[in-house]
Amino acid sequence: MKIVVLVKQVPDTEEERRLNLETGRLDRAAGESVADEINERALEVALRYKDGDKKGTEVIALTMGPEGARDALRKALSMGADSAVHVLDDALDGADIARTAAVLAAAIKHTGFDLLVAGNESTDGRGGVVPAMVAEHLGLPLLPSLKSVDISEASVSGEVALENGSLAVSASLPAVLSVTERAAEARFPNFKGIMTAKRKPVATLSLADLGLEPVAPAAVVLSTSERPARTAGKKIYDDGNAGNELADFLAAGRLI
Secondary structure, eight states: OEEEEEOOEEEOTTSOOOBOTTTOSBOGGGSOEEEOHHHHHHHHHHHHHHHTSTTOOEEEEEEESSGGGHHHHHHHHHHTOSEEEEEOOGGGTTOOHHHHHHHHHHHHHHHOOSEEEEESSOTTTOOOOHHHHHHHHHTOOEEEEEEEEEEOSSEEEEEEEETTEEEEEEEESSEEEEEOTTSOOOOOOOHHHHHHHTTSOEEEEOTTTTTOOOOOOSOOOOOOOOOOOOOOOOOOOOSSOHHHHHHHHHHHTTOO
8 A cells, every 4th residue: 555644844833933024925944844743643644554554555755845845754754654755846935725735636646645644734824725625636535634543455434523522434545534633643753763764765846747837826915014012011000999990901901
């Protein structure tokens, strides 16, 4: 079985994220970038199946992004992925969700697969629709936002958490699935995995390799402004009338 896992390099959530005020896009150079944790959980789902599937499973990590996105692929390889594919093209700078999904679907077709596994949403965009859009491009069923996954040679099934319970879903392969933060906790790369990752293949694909033409971004940022600095709050000192002052303050803010 060939399992493709979508991975992504995102800004570290421990740091403040900023927009580039000239382009209106996320300023990725303003802080450190890391592999998105939700994608690591998706990779863990694939690796656990590989661990128990004798020798018949190949796990491929796939990303689309700038040169720095290769770091996320290297981590995926150190965790246990067999190979990686990096879609890299300057024409994809600023690609929106629709364009991203179309290019990823083309790369997945190019690579070949039996199962596609992804996180339900990235921590930088929070769109939460890329897996569904990729599934639509591929013409395949989507098992969305799974909290548990069971993969077999011919099918995949899982459980979706709902507000008042859970929903059991299943589909024959090939299929697409996405997982939530309640899915399997990702393993840490060990020393052997880190050293082995340096010898694993990483293929680089351009739009031309995928038979796609450059397309201008459909969404254009017209204006940007920096968030104003937070002003100091009002201090209330209790001289016997603090309760009334606090009530007046809350009432002025329509909080009571």
